[in-house]
Amino acid sequence: MEKVWLKNYQPGVAHEIDVNDFQSVVEVFERSVEKFRDRPAMANMDKVLSYGDLDTLSANFASYLQNTLKLEKGARVAIMMPNLLQYPVAVFGTLRAGCTVVNVNPLYTPRELEHQLNDATPKLSSYWKILPASCKTSSIKPASSRLLSPRLATYSAFPNG
DSSP states (O other): OOOGGGGGSOTTOOSOOOGGGOSSHHHHHHHHHHHHTTSEEEEETTEEEEHHHHHHHHHHHHHIIIIISOOOTTOEEEEEOOSSTHHHHHHHHHHHTTOEEEEOOTTOOHHHHHHHHHHHOOSEEEESSOHHHHHHTSOOOOSOEEEOHHHHGGGSSSOOO
């Protein structure tokens, strides 16, 4: 297969990586932060997060999971969000806390969502406005759910509510 996207890589960007150079996704993230701290990491509409911003926000979220919610290493955290800046904060924060990310498609039907959450049995479901309506029409039994949009809304151009 021809990798047509490689022609768009900037000079110096590796075309392949040796996955044995990293012990985890968290290590890949932390090395990227170390190397690119002041550079833009992600953008959504008019809001840009630098690698440093993403480092700070995800570390704060990891601390929240560990110290406020008392989640233990290996606890499953279901993350149900569209492509917003809150998503990488939640994913990297969850991983940095030593927890397991359970990705949940925000377009799932209530039946699909019910199966996913009952199968994964997450300790926490973090979501963006969608989960409560689905819970009303199914037998979803997550142990704890938190609407994270109030805590993370300032990192998105979308309104909170």
